Amino acid sequence: MTFSPRVPSRAATLTDVARAAGVGESTASRVLRNKGSFSEDVHDRVLKAARTLNYVPNRIAGTLASTGSQLIGIIIPTLTTSVFPDLLRGTNAAVEAAGFHSVIAVTEYEAAREEQLIESILSWRPAGILIAGLEHTDRGRAMLKDSGVRIVEVGDIDGQGIDIVVGFSNYAVGRVVAEYLLKRKYRRIGYVGNEATHDLRAGKRYKAFKTTLAAAGLQLMDEEITPGLSSIQTGRDGLARLLKREPDLDVVYFANDDMAIGGYFHCLASGISVPDRLGLFGHNGLDIGRLAPQPLSTIRTPRGIVGEIGAKLLLSRAPSQVIDLGFELFEGMTT
């Protein structure tokens, strides 16, 4: 029987590197972070020691010691539609370019879950938090505000922000869409959406849409609100039910492109001619709508840019502010 030498399986620490290089810990730290001063010779020895020891710095410890994290919290409602991945793409580019990392959390559009995730993310002491929307629970909002870190709320500017707000006005969208449809002489107007509790931004568009119609002396002929998340399926089924009740509608406004495409499929399947017999209007400007046989009329939102600008401001010392990035009405072939 032989004794095998005890091999330390734990990862190498700064202390190990310092010892191997024959210098003090702080010197090794300075070299590794390229901060402060040190001699050429020491520099080489430390780097060599780090390499041979396969040293990977422990940022957990570094963050604790310096009280300054390189983590950014990202809180979004869902990953099911491409809307938020598009946003993420923008944020991530900016975040990684700055040497930070994103910690993401998905609320599934549930307020209670959001509150819990805010606390959870905050417990990582991120350098900042980027969160979708302006509506949070009182406690959630209080935690964000009291956290002392930069907060960026994205995607919606209709309401009271905490620090920095980047997005566009969903009220304006609802109004613009209504005005457009009215201008195009549509009068028998329907709406297909999902419960506003699930998507507050869609609720704002809906509200402004109705208000604008009312100002023109019109009102929604009928609407179909489906519970749960929006999808191609719910859009398709929703339109079918709506038309069963009101076959004479001349246009339908959908809460988003997914549902609108679903509606479009219903029309294709039922032989309803678009846009002659029925016009369709969506929201978001997703690929799926742009690439449909007849490109979907919709509102194109600057999701990637919102994410990117949001992240950049998050990492900046800019003063609190609201940035309206606007949107674009795309007139496709469904209206």
Added chain:
Amino acid sequence: MTFSPRVPSRAATLTDVARAAGVGESTASRVLRNKGSFSEDVHDRVLKAARTLNYVPNRIAGTLASTGSQLIGIIIPTLTTSVFPDLLRGTNAAVEAAGFHSVIAVTEYEAAREEQLIESILSWRPAGILIAGLEHTDRGRAMLKDSGVRIVEVGDIDGQGIDIVVGFSNYAVGRVVAEYLLKRKYRRIGYVGNEATHDLRAGKRYKAFKTTLAAAGLQLMDEEITPGLSSIQTGRDGLARLLKREPDLDVVYFANDDMAIGGYFHCLASGISVPDRLGLFGHNGLDIGRLAPQPLSTIRTPRGIVGEIGAKLLLSRAPSQVIDLGFELFEGMTT
């Protein structure tokens, strides 16, 4: 002039809570984590103190002290196609359900960047890492292996894994597609893809595809490899160039659905009848292809499930293993 009492702006710490509750730090810690024993009375006092102080635990400190993080590192090539968000959706559900958080990093398909991100992610001492693909730089692979944490490689099972591998065989995909096209009597076959350096999985499909053709005594009539990332645009342009050289092709295999849809658009725009005059075959089973005027023939991959199972195994103590989740050939209307 009055003195305002100095308000500590810093966040409350465990020490603050303990003091406010009139107990020791360790006792407060036990109560807050519901671990160990304490009296009913102490329990209430600590919780009340925590609430009134708006205490948010500092997991950075907690992790450092307990050497056990609640962070999972996720390393993926891109956020541009919906393939990886789909994956993410699966992982995130499992990760959050277990009370963990995902730290994501995007390599943009660059090996050097991946290596750098591996180190960067590792510096957060995650409980595990989920990474796309089996190919990494030597140093990247070494760092992963030596990290001591669970590593899950997803999306590809053709090669040597480090710990746990979840995905499907891209070689098998290439072979199955070739066999299918041959069975359908296609003989004048072309390929449109992007540089294999950018998407190694696509390269494997391509290779197996050619090998299978060769075994049947056939070879690719022509191919068009575009540099850079794949997109609808590159697929469209690629097919156009390919057909200019070889107008007599009867089917084209694309590296993925994005490119295939681009090719489909080229056909629509140029009056090329699909599939009579030219067949098109993609890969991934994206919505965009499923919802095209003529549903795209493609390979449907179980991305969400791969992510979910991968994450579950990541958090488990399961032994190292390879899990083949397979794929499905979807015969659409473009072949």
Added chain:
DNA sequence: ATGAAAGCGCTAACAC
């Protein structure tokens, strides 16, 4: 059941 004390691995003064 509870508290004191010793770190976790690092950074940031502050000496030298």
Added chain:
DNA sequence: GTGTTAGCGCTTTCAT
């Protein structure tokens, strides 16, 4: 230019 020292906020023995 370099080393020593004192924490960062928490968890974890180990007494009591």
